[in-house]
Amino acid sequence: MTKKxxxxxxxxxxxxxxxxxxxxxxxxxxxTKQEEIQSKGSYILYKLKDGGQVSVYINExxxxxxxxxxxxxxxxINYLETNKIGAKSNxxxxxxxxxxxxxxxxxxxxxxxxxxxxxxxxxxxAAINHWESNTPIRFVQRTYQYNYVNFSGVPSQGxxxxxxxxxxxxxxxxxxxxxxxxxxxxxxxxxxGLMHEQTRTDRDQYINVNYSNINNDWKFQYDTYSVxxxxxxxxxxxxxxxxxxxxxxxxxxxxxGSSVPQMTRLDGSTWGDNYYLSQGxxxxxxxxxTPIKIGWVSNxxxxxxxxxxxxxxxxxxxxxFYEGNFNWITLxxxxxxxxVCTRKDYSNHNYVYQIISQNIITLPxxxxxxxxxxxxxxxxxxxxxxxxxxxxxxTYNVIRMR
Ligand SMILES: [Zn+2]
Numbered sequence: 001m002t003k004k005x006x007x008x009x010x011x012x013x014x015x016x017x018x019x020x021x022x023x024x025x026x027x028x029x030x031x032t033k034q035e036e037i038q039s040k041g042s043y044i045l046y047k048l049k050d051g052g053q054v055s056v057y058i059n060e061x062x063x064x065x066x067x068x069x070x071x072x073x074x075x076x077i078n079y080l081e082t083n084k085i086g087a088k089s090n091x092x093x094x095x096x097x098x099x100x101x102x103x104x105x106x107x108x109x110x111x112x113x114x115x116x117x118x119x120x121x122x123x124x125x126a127a128i129n130h131w132e133s134n135t136p137i138r139f140v141q142r143t144y145q146y147n148y149v150n151f152s153g154v155p156s157q158g159x160x161x162x163x164x165x166x167x168x169x170x171x172x173x174x175x176x177x178x179x180x181x182x183x184x185x186x187x188x189x190x191x192x193g194l195m196h197e198q199t200r201t202d203r204d205q206y207i208n209v210n211y212s213n214i215n216n217d218w219k220f221q222y223d224t225y226s227v228x229x230x231x232x233x234x235x236x237x238x239x240x241x242x243x244x245x246x247x248x249x250x251x252x253x254x255x256x257g258s259s260v261p262q263m264t265r266l267d268g269s270t271w272g273d274n275y276y277l278s279q280g281x282x283x284x285x286x287x288x289x290t291p292i293k294i295g296w297v298s299n300x301x302x303x304x305x306x307x308x309x310x311x312x313x314x315x316x317x318x319x320x321f322y323e324g325n326f327n328w329i330t331l332x333x334x335x336x337x338x339x340v341c342t343r344k345d346y347s348n349h350n351y352v353y354q355i356i357s358q359n360i361i362t363l364p365x366x367x368x369x370x371x372x373x374x375x376x377x378x379x380x381x382x383x384x385x386x387x388x389x390x391x392x393x394x395t396y397n398v399i400r401m402r
Pocket of ligand 1: 070186190196
């Protein structure tokens with residue numbers, strides 16, 4: 001017993017030392033400084049048809065970056081290009097493979113990852129543990145999964161860089177050598193779909209942004225971010241403890257080395273760095289990753305046995321919603337779904353598929369059921385019950401987007 005107690009005491013001391021060392025390291029971290037933008041690139045301000053606008057920095061590598069360290073995926077750039085004011089309608093565009101969603105979430109909150117950054121691996125693992133112990137997000141080492149985060153490489157600017165949300169395929173989180181725990185937590189936040197706290201569209205109700213002491217290279221990092229004005233982008237009151245918030249005073253962003261803050265509370269007071277996930281960060285992640293599942297209800301509205309070898313039927317399709325083990329719910333928050341209608345024809349002994357329509361809709365909070373359409377089947381078989389040319393079906397598929 002004595003021995004065991006001694007070991008525990010030793011562990012306690014060891015933990016204290018590690019914690020102290022950790023804190024000292026953390027005090028050096030200043031990701032706002034590290035997110036300095038080089039002046040080689042160019043800026044584009046996207047003004048969108050829905051009234052939102054996004055400032056994008058294009059660096060010398062041609063990467064599209066918002067908010068200093070968030071790299072946009074091709075889908076996201078496509079989204080901006082096709083939704084900006086003056087863009088041609090893409091109604092007839094046949095190769096429209098992009099989702100139309102600006103931020104995609106990780107399916108069921110599971111993030112697959114690989115670490116190819118030995119210099120930062122202990123910080124990355126600590127950051128992953130921090131996310132897992134505070135949120136329902138789970139990180140699983142990738143084996144063969146298509147969508148995953150690869151911790152690898154050094155950012156072309158700043159202390160770290162990350163895609164916003166799930167990009168699809170491999171996406172990198174890049175960290176400078178010895179970037180530290182907090183930068184890793186912050187960049188993972190972007191990969192989960194979080195933006196910088198100061199870019200909220202309602203931030204002026206909480207803070208003053210002093211553009212007169214922000215140099216041109218940094219201005220866009222303080223602009224509000226309102227792409228679709230969707231609920232869930234800003235959850236709860238402005239969070240001064242958020243790990244996604246820049247500090248008040250960022251000397252790199254100032255004009256002529258002035259120490260005037262770039263941001264203050266409305267009463268003029270300032271804040272410093274945040275090292276850990278705040279309750280607001282945790283609530284926000286819980287909000288966007290609440291596991292709502294989509295159920296499926298169908299009613300035959302017509303069944304016609306044309307003959308022994310042919311039938312015709314119609315089914316009206318609704319979706320409804322549940323949590324856990326089929327606990328039916330009304331939507332506690334809006335969700336966005338993509339409804340795909342597909343026609344399948346049997347022709348020349350082959351099935352030919354054709355997408356008839358794809359719609360992305362946001363169902364409001366309080367929705368119990370939503371009718372998505374009517375499926376049709378007209379099937380003919382030969383005497384050996386093989387399907388014959390002329391058979392077809394029209395069916396629906398529903399994909400939860402967020
Ligand atoms: Zn950031």
